[in-house]
Structures are given as C-alpha cells and as structure tokens.
Amino acid sequence: GNSVTQMEGPVTLSEEAFLTINCTYTATGYPSLFWYVQYPGEGLQLLLKATKADDKGSNKGFEATYRKETTSFHLEKGSVQVSDSAVYFCALLNYGGSQGNLIFGKGTKLSVKP
Amino acid sequence: DAGVIQSPRHEVTEMGQEVTLRCKPISGHNSLFWYRQTMMRGLELLIYFNNNVPIDDSGMPEDRFSAKMPNASFSTLKIQPSEPRDSAVYFCASRSGQGQRGRTDTQYFGPGTRLTVL
Numbered sequence: 136g137n138s139v140t141q142m143e144g145p146v147t148l149s150e151e152a153f154l155t156i157n158c159t160y161t162a163t164g165y166p167s168l169f170w171y172v173q174y175p176g177e178g179l180q181l182l183l184k185a186t187k188a189d190d191k192g193s194n195k196g197f198e199a200t201y202r203k204e205t206t207s208f209h210l211e212k213g214s215v216q217v218s219d220s221a222v223y224f225c226a227l228l229n230y231g232g233s234q235g236n237l238i239f240g241k242g243t244k245l246s247v248k249p
Numbered sequence: 250d251a252g253v254i255q256s257p258r259h260e261v262t263e264m265g266q267e268v269t270l271r272c273k274p275i276s277g278h279n280s281l282f283w284y285r286q287t288m289m290r291g292l293e294l295l296i297y298f299n300n301n302v303p304i305d306d307s308g309m310p311e312d313r314f315s316a317k318m319p320n321a322s323f324s325t326l327k328i329q330p331s332e333p334r335d336s337a338v339y340f341c342a343s344r345s346g347q348g349q350r351g352r353t354d355t356q357y358f359g360p361g362t363r364l365t366v367l
Contacts, residue, residue: 167354178253178340178358179292186354224292228354236282236305237356241291 137162141225141240148215148247156210156243158199158225166227168192168201168208169237173222182210182223215247253359255341261365267329270362273322274343282356283316283326284340292340298324331366338363 142157160168167186171179183192188203197212208225225240254273262268274281283295296306301318309316313332318324328335342356 169355171358176360178360179342180358181355184355236294236297239292 137166137227137229137238139225139227139238139240141223141243144222144242144244146243146245148245150217150247150249151214152247154210154212154215154219154245156223156225156245158208158210158240160206160208160225160227162206162227162229164229166229168199169226169228170197170199170208170210171224171226171239173224173242175221179224215245217247217249220245220247253341253343253357255339255359255362257362258360259363259365261367262331263367264332265330266366267327268331268335268364268366270326270339270341270364272324272326272341272359274324274341275345275357276322278343278345278357279321280344280346281318281324282342282344283324284342286338286340286361287336295326295339328364331364333366336364336366 138161140159169184170182172182173179182197183194185192185201188201191200199208199210201208222242222244224242226237228237253275256271279300281298284292285295286292293308295308296316297304298318314328316326338361340358340361342358344356
C-alpha cells in the first residue's frame with residue numbers, strides 16, 4: 136500500500152537555526168511528493184512539490200529533493216524564522232487506484248523561538 | 250479568487266443533533282475532497298468527488314455520515330446523529346482536473362470547520 140512516515144514532533148528551534156524534517160514513503164507506483172504547511176487556525180497550503188526522482192522542490196527558502204533510492208523527501212531550510220512556526224505535512228500522490236488521492240503523514244509541529 | 254470557502258467556521262452542537270457542513274470549491278475546479286483532522290488520527294480523507302460524482306467514499310466512517318455535491322459549486326457533509334467522537338476539524342479541498350502529474354495535482358484547502366459535539 137501507500138504510506139508516509141514523518142519524524143514526530145514537536146520540533147523546537149531558535150531563530151536562524153537549520154531545519155530538517157524527515158519524510159519517507161512507501162508506494163506501489165511512482166508517486167509525486169508534496170510538503171504542505173498549516174499555520175495556526177488555517178487550512179493546509181502547498182509549500183513545495185516534486186514529481187519525479189531527483190527533482191528538487193523549493194519555496195520560501197524551503198527545499199526538498201525526491202530521492203527514489205532512499206524513498207525519502209526530507210524538508211530543509213537553512214535559517215528558520217519565527218514566522219515558520221507551523222505544522223508541516225509530507226504527502227504523496229499515487230496515480231493508480233483512487234485516481235490520485237493524497238496520502239498524508241501525521242504532521243510535524245515546528246516552533247521557532249526568537 | 251476567494252479560494253475554497255467553508256461554513257460555518259465553528260460549530261458547537263449537542264450529541265444526537267444533525268450537523269451540516271458546507272463547502273464552495275474554487276471556481277472551475279472539478280474535484281472536491283472532504284477531510285477530517287484529529288490529534289489521534291491525523292488527516293483522514295472521508296470522500297472524494299469528481300465532476301459532482303462520488304468516486305471514493307471508503308473513508309466515510311459510518312452511515313451517520315453522508316456527503317452530497319448537487320452542483321459544481323457546492324457540497325455538503327452531514328452527520329446525523331452527531332456523537333462526541335465526531336469532534337474534529339473538517340476540511341474541504343478542491344482541485345482542477347484529474348490530478349495529472351505536475352499539472353493538476355495540487356489540492357487547495359479551505360480554512361476548515363471546527364466541530365465540537367458535546
């Protein structure tokens with residue numbers, strides 16, 4: 136089956152620290168991979184995505200590279216800000232079966248302290 | 250564009266009452282998803298429509314839950330009767346197309362409805 140595993144949070148960092156949130160996946164096919172972010176009291180927003188192996192998605196200083204050999208899509212940012220405090224969800228989209236439904240990880244809460 | 254619109258934003262009701270959540274997808278989008286988010290189970294897909302037709306309702310927890318999409322611009326999720334374990338945040342999301350790789354694969358989420366059943 137299809138599944139996504141994220142590192143458990145919460146993750147607490149100081150401003151300007153380096154961020155890594157690990158994400159690994161299991162998929163029967165060849166999925167696309169996503170990171171969504173949820174700010175307090177809001178819905179999920181797409182942060183970045185990658186649709187094939189070795190693609191790098193990037194946005195707002197965040198990056199993630201689609202690694203097929205390790206089935207991973209780790210999220211990184213070189214210098215976090217207080218405004219990055221949110222919950223981050225890794226997700227995959229497979230293209231068989233149920234016509235492309237997103238499978239989400241459980242989310243990782245990030246708190247950035249000034 | 251106003252994005253996905255959900256109403257109400259907050260709903261507090263008593264056990265046994267009927268609850269109706271509403272969603273207006275982004276204009277032109279033809280796929281609509283209902284999700285439920287709880288601390289224990291995370292984000293769960295309840296049901297997915299394509300062109301107003303339910304495609305996958307395997308996530309609907311039980312017969313107390315029903316969802317409809319009478320037209321391309323409106324969907325409802327109904328719980329009757331409601332129970333305390335239904336307390337959660339319910340999200341609606343929409344997407345254009347069929348989720349083709351790299352083109353129409355992004356879902357856009359509404360702000361959610363926080364449901365509390367006492």
